[in-house]
Amino acid sequence: MKYIKLSLPHSGGFEKKYIDEALADDWIVPLGPHVNLFEKLLGEYLHAPHVVALSAGTAAIHLALVLLGVKPGDEVICQSFTFSASANPILYQGASPVFVDSEPLTWNIDPELMRQAIIDRHAVTGRYPAAIIAVHLYGMPAQMDRILAVADEFGIPVVEDAAEALGSTFAGKPCGTLGKYGILSFNGNKIITTSGGGALICPTQDAARRALFFATQARENRPYYYHEHVGYNYRLSNISAAIGCGQMEVLDEHLQRRREINALYAKAFSGHPFIKVHTNPSADYNSNYWLSTILLSPDAPLTADQLRVALADRNIETRLLWRPMHTQPVFASAPAYVNGVSDDLFARGLCLPSGSSLTDDEIQTVSNAILDLCHA
Numbered sequence: 001m002k003y004i005k006l007s008l009p010h011s012g013g014f015e016k017k018y019i020d021e022a023l024a025d026d027w028i029v030p031l032g033p034h035v036n037l038f039e040k041l042l043g044e045y046l047h048a049p050h051v052v053a054l055s056a057g058t059a060a061i062h063l064a065l066v067l068l069g070v071k072p073g074d075e076v077i078c079q080s081f082t083f084s085a086s087a088n089p090i091l092y093q094g095a096s097p098v099f100v101d102s103e104p105l106t107w108n109i110d111p112e113l114m115r116q117a118i119i120d121r122h123a124v125t126g127r128y129p130a131a132i133i134a135v136h137l138y139g140m141p142a143q144m145d146r147i148l149a150v151a152d153e154f155g156i157p158v159v160e161d162a163a164e165a166l167g168s169t170f171a172g173k174p175c176g177t178l179g180k181y182g183i184l185s186f187n188g189n190k191i192i193t194t195s196g197g198g199a200l201i202c203p204t205q206d207a208a209r210r211a212l213f214f215a216t217q218a219r220e221n222r223p224y225y226y227h228e229h230v231g232y233n234y235r236l237s238n239i240s241a242a243i244g245c246g247q248m249e250v251l252d253e254h255l256q257r258r259r260e261i262n263a264l265y266a267k268a269f270s271g272h273p274f275i276k277v278h279t280n281p282s283a284d285y286n287s288n289y290w291l292s293t294i295l296l297s298p299d300a301p302l303t304a305d306q307l308r309v310a311l312a313d314r315n316i317e318t319r320l321l322w323r324p325m326h327t328q329p330v331f332a333s334a335p336a337y338v339n340g341v342s343d344d345l346f347a348r349g350l351c352l353p354s355g356s357s358l359t360d361d362e363i364q365t366v367s368n369a370i371l372d373l374c375h376a
Contacts, residue, residue, distance in 0.1 A: 003315040004362050007189040007291060007355040012250030018242035030216075032238030034245055041248045042184075042199055046174045050202040052211045053236035053244070057163040057185030057198035062089035063211050063234065064159045064181035064200060065131060070095050074130040075121055075335075077156070079109040079142075080324040081342035082135040086161050087325050090133075098129060099326040099336040105281045107345055108142035109134050115150045117337040132158045136165035136175045137322070138351070139191075139258075139290035140278065144170045144178045159183065163198070166191045167255040167288040176201050186240075191254050191288055191356075192247035194240040255288050257356035261363055262289035265352060268367035274300035274374050278349075291351040293321065300374055304350045307373060314369050321349035 022034050035053050043051045054060050070076060072094030078087045080099035090097045100117050103110040114132070122128050132151055134142050144160075151158045162168070162176035163185035169175060176182030182201035186194040202208040213219075218231025236244075262279065269275040278293045280286060296304055308318045323346055326336035353366050 001315045004317060004353050004358070004366060005355065006317045006319055006351065006353050008357060009188045009193045010250075010254060010355060010357040012246060012253070014249045015243045015246030018245045019239060022238050022242040027238040030235040030237045032241070034238045034242040035236055038236070038241040038244040038248070039199070041245060045248070045251070046177055046201065048174070048177045048182075048201050050205055050208040052200045052202060052208050052215065053241055054198045054200060054215055054234045055236055056196060056234075057161075057183050057187070058085040058089060059215070059232065059234040060183035060198045060200040061086065061133065061159065061161060062092050062232070063214055064183060065089055065093050065095070066214055067181070067207060067210055068131050068157055068159075070130045075125065075127075077114060077117060077129045077132040078325065079133060079135040079137075079161075080326045080336060080338065081107060081137060081322060081345065082161065082325060083163075083322055084325065084328065084330075085163070086133055086135055087331065095130065097325070097331060097334045099324075099331070099334055099338075101324070101326075101336075101338040102341045102345070103143065104341050106140050106142055106285065107137050107278070107342075108140065109147065110339065110341070111143055111146035111150050113337050113339055114147065115153075118150070118154050118156065120337070121335070128154050129156055132156050133161055134158055134179065135161040136168055138278070138293055139165045139168050139288040140280075141165065141168050141170035141175050141285050141287065148178065157181075164190070164290045165288060167251065169286040171284045186244060186247075189355075191258065191290055192244065192251050194236065194244040194247070197236045197240050197244065254356040258289045258354060261354055261358060262287075262292045264360065264363045265292050265294070265367060268364070268371070269294065272371070272374070273297065275370065289354065292354045293349055293351050295345070295348045296350070296374070298348070302373060304348055307350060307370070310373050311366075311369055316366055316369055317353060319351040321346050321351065
C-alpha cells in the first residue's frame with residue numbers, strides 16, 4: 001500500500017521555467033531579479049507592499065525582534081502552543097520568553113490570559129514586555145481583534161507568526177498583515193515552498209530597508225566592508241525565489257485543495273462520538289487548513305498517540321499536535337501563564353494528512369482507517 005504522507009511539497013509545473021531563467025542569466029546568488037519578483041508577488045497577494053524574502057521563517061521572527069529593539073534583559077510574550085521556532089529567536093536576542101496558554105476556540109494565545117501575564121510581568125519586573133508573538137496555529141487565525149486591543153492598551157507591538165497561515169484571513173484581512181510585523185514560512189511542507197525560506201512583512205518601506213540591511217550582514221554604504229551593527233546572512237537565494245515565483249502561480253489552487261480536504265474530513269467524522277475536526281469557529285475566520293487536525297474525546301478507545309502508531313502501521317503518517325513550549329526542557333525556567341488548554345490539546349489532538357497533492361481516495365483511505373480504529 002502506498003504510504004500516505006502528512007504534507008509533501010507540491011510542484012505546480014511552473015517552477016522549472018523560473019529556475020531555467022535564473023540559471024540562464026547566472027543569477028544563482030542570494031540576490032537577483034527573482035527575489036525582487038517573489039517579493040512583489042507576495043506583496044500584491046497580501047496587499048502589503050513591504051515584504052522582504054529571507055532564508056527562513058525563523059530568520060523573519062528574529063529580524064522582527066531586532067527591528068523592534070528587543071535586547072538582553074527584555075521579556076517577550078510568546079504563545080506556548082507552537083513550534084519552537086516561534087520562541088527561539090527571543091533567546092537569540094538575549095531576551096526571555098514569557099509563555100501564555102491558548103483559548104479553546106482557535107487554539108491560539110488567550111487574549112485575557114495574555115493581559116493578566118502583561119500586568120503580572122510589570123508588577124514583577126517594573127517593565128512591560130517588549131513584544132508579543134502571536135501564532136496562527138495550523139493556519140487557524142488567532143483572535144486578532146482581542147489580541148491587538150490588549151497590545152494597544154499597553155503599547156506593546158505584535159509580531160504575527162503566520163508561518164502556517166499564508167492565505168488565511170481574519171475579518172477579511174490576510175494573516176501576517178494585522179500586527180506590527182508579520183512572518184511567513186516556505187519550508188517544504190507549507191502551503192507553498194521555496195525548499196526553505198521565509199518572509200518578513202514590514203509596516204513601512206524604511207522598516208523593509210532596515211530588515212534587508214540586517215539580513216545582508218549589516219554592511220554600511222562605503223566602498224569597503226564596514227560594520228557598525230551585528231548583521232546576519234538571512235537573505236533568500238535567487239534560485240529559491242525562482243521556485244517561489246512558480247509556486248505563487250498555484251497558490252490559490254493549493255489553498256482551495258487544503259480547504260476541500262478539511263471539508264472531506266469534517267464530513268467523514270460528522271456526528272462521530274469520539275472525533276471532532278477543528279474548523280473555522282465563525283465567519284470572521286478563514287483558515288487555510290495547512291494541516292487538518294482532530295481532537296479525540298477522553299473516552300475514545302485509543303489515545304492520540306496510540307492512533308498515530310496504529311495509522312503508521314497502515315502506512316499513514318500523522319503527527320501529534322505541537323508540545324507546548326512551557327513543557328519543553330529548554331524553556332523550563334521561563335515564566336508561563338497556563339490554563340490547561342494546550343496541555344489538553346497536546347494529549348488529545350492529531351494532525352492528519354493534508355497535502356494539496358492528496359486525492360479524494362487517499363483522504364477516504366485515511367478517514368476509513370480512523371473510523372475503523374475509533375469505532376464506537
